[in-house]
Amino acid sequence: xxxxxxxxxxxxxxxxxxxxxxxxxxxxxxxxxxxxxxxxxxxxxxxxxxxxxxxxxxxxxxxxxxxxxxxxxxxxxxxxxxxxxxxxxxxxxxxxxxxxxxxxxxxxxxxxxxxxxxxxxxxxxxxxxxxxxxxxxxxxxxxxxxxxxxxxxxxxxxxxxxxxxxxxxxxxxxxxxxxxxxxxxxxxxxxxxxxxxxxxxxxxxxxxxxxxxxxxxxxxxxxxxxxxxxxxxxxxxxxxxxxxxxxxxxxxxxxxxxxxxxxxxxxxxxxxxxxxxxxxxxxxxxxxxxxxxxxxxxxxxxxxxxxxxxxxxxxxxxxxxxxxxxxxxxxxxxxxxxxxxxxxxxxxxxxxxxxxxxxxxxxxxxxxxxxxxxxxxxxxxxx
Amino acid sequence: xxxxxxxxxxxxxxxxxxxxxxxxxxxxxxxxxxxxxxxxxxxxxxxxxxxxxxxxxxxxxxxxxxxxxxxxxxxxxxxxxxxxxxxxxxxxx
Numbered sequence: 001x002x003x004x005x006x007x008x009x010x011x012x013x014x015x016x017x018x019x020x021x022x023x024x025x026x027x028x029x030x031x032x033x034x035x036x037x038x039x040x041x042x043x044x045x046x047x048x049x050x051x052x053x054x055x056x057x058x059x060x061x062x063x064x065x066x067x068x069x070x071x072x073x074x075x076x077x078x079x080x081x082x083x084x085x086x087x088x089x090x091x092x093x094x095x096x097x098x099x100x101x102x103x104x105x106x107x108x109x110x111x112x113x114x115x116x117x118x119x120x121x122x123x124x125x126x127x128x129x130x131x132x133x134x135x136x137x138x139x140x141x142x143x144x145x146x147x148x149x150x151x152x153x154x155x156x157x158x159x160x161x162x163x164x165x166x167x168x169x170x171x172x173x174x175x176x177x178x179x180x181x182x183x184x185x186x187x188x189x190x191x192x193x194x195x196x197x198x199x200x201x202x203x204x205x206x207x208x209x210x211x212x213x214x215x216x217x218x219x220x221x222x223x224x225x226x227x228x229x230x231x232x233x234x235x236x237x238x239x240x241x242x243x244x245x246x247x248x249x250x251x252x253x254x255x256x257x258x259x260x261x262x263x264x265x266x267x268x269x270x271x272x273x274x275x276x277x278x279x280x281x282x283x284x285x286x287x288x289x290x291x292x293x294x295x296x297x298x299x300x301x302x303x304x305x306x307x308x309x310x311x312x313x314x315x316x317x318x319x320x321x322x323x324x325x326x327x328x329x330x331x332x333x334x335x336x337x338x339x340x341x342x343x344x345x346x347x348x349x350x351x352x353x354x355x356x357x358x359x360x361x362x363x364x365x366x367x368x369x370x371x372x373x374x375x376x377x378x379x380x381x382x383x
Numbered sequence: 384x385x386x387x388x389x390x391x392x393x394x395x396x397x398x399x400x401x402x403x404x405x406x407x408x409x410x411x412x413x414x415x416x417x418x419x420x421x422x423x424x425x426x427x428x429x430x431x432x433x434x435x436x437x438x439x440x441x442x443x444x445x446x447x448x449x450x451x452x453x454x455x456x457x458x459x460x461x462x463x464x465x466x467x468x469x470x471x472x473x474x475x476x
Binding site: 038039040041045151152155170229230231257258277279282283286287289290296297298299300301302303304305 | 396413415416419420422425426427429456458459460463464465466467469470
């Protein structure tokens with residue numbers, strides 16, 4: 001292991017790896033990524049795999065529009081197919097309030113070039129023939145949203161970063177960060193010390209532990225959410241991600257590679273570092289899925305698993321420089337949206353570090369907004 | 384080589400000996416990573432058939448001990464169960 005580096009990124013999930021890749025692409029040298037377990041083990045490999053531009057605020061819409069551009073050409077950029085599929089996102093709307101809110105969102109999304117629209121229950125049923133449309137008023141639909149394979153994506157970013165000279169150390173835990181007079185001196189790991197002036201906290205669920213090492217307080221807390229996977233069903237049955245807030249934030253889709261149904265709902269526990277799956281979830285998710293797609297009663301569940309949403313008070317990440325410590329940077333607290341946002345976040349953070357400016361809405365994710373009491377509108381979040 | 388192409392290690396997801404050995408040769412020797420890249424152990428058998436075989440392939444090719452290789456987490460449910468059975472006839476939720 002190197003004992004000196006210009007930049008140390010802590011967290012080998014998709015955010016840390018996307019930042020590493022983008023920094024190296026803009027010419028930064030001598031970058032190290034530390035991962036305390038194996039790559040993607042924290043949140044990325046546990047995520048629901050969805051990628052959507054249907055947000056309710058300008059910043060997230062713009063970031064996701066850029067991300068989808070990058071997702072679309074990821075194979076060219078990173079040299080590996082990551083199973084990106086634009087099967088769309090279908091939000092099921094059951095009452096007038098929901099319809100009104102989503103009409104507003106659709107208008108905003110359209111203004112920034114996202115081709116979402118409100119559709120009828122009949123149209124929704126054409127998109128997902130297995131859908132139960134009872135009580136459904138309408139749906140919000142965007143065919144350019146989609147999903148990708150988190151496993152392949154992590155390896156694609158890691159390999160592309162390595163080709164650009166980034167060093168990635170797995171099973172290497174940052175145990176302390178030494179700071180003197182507001183400057184970073186070194187990162188102490190279980191495998192030795194790395195002298196560095198710049199640290200990027202991309203530890204998401206564990207971000208607060210790193211922040212504590214340097215005496216910074218940003219409200220990011222890990223909550224346990226869970227996912228479910230069924231045996232494969234006939235190919236192409238549920239192409240989009242289907243979402244319903246009336247069913248406690250369920251989301252479900254048919255996984256592209258294997259054909260099983262994956263998804264989850266809004267049951268959460270925490271803050272906690274425990275991710276043991278629960279029977280409450282297994283039963284709750286089966287109940288809600290079979291309400292929305294009755295045929296799923298006959299689908300065999302093969303696994304459930306737990307993972308974190310690293311949540312902030314407004315459901316938006318904290319991204320940016322920490323003023324009290326020279327060259328300490330944070331990109332964490334993605335509240336369940338890290339996977340989909342990662343391509344644009346990596347670009348934005350790299351631009352900010354290398355050029356000290358970016359055309360992306362970095363201001364929106366200002367880590368100091370909590371302290372100032374300027375919370376953003378709650379990001380649309382499911383699961 | 385063609386023989387290895389025809390040896391199926393994971394019957395649920397049709398993963399061959401060749402695919403696993405190729406990953407190991409690329410330097411991917413962590414059973415957790417092999418599992419996620421190939422989907423081995425993530426099908427209906429949940430690794431009961433294939434994971435011990437994968438562990439032995441890793442051991443043979445890298446010289447690691449079984450302790451070092453470790454075992455991926457076992458997930459609930461123990462065997463596939465239809466959602467309808469989990470929900471039962473109760474509608475109290």
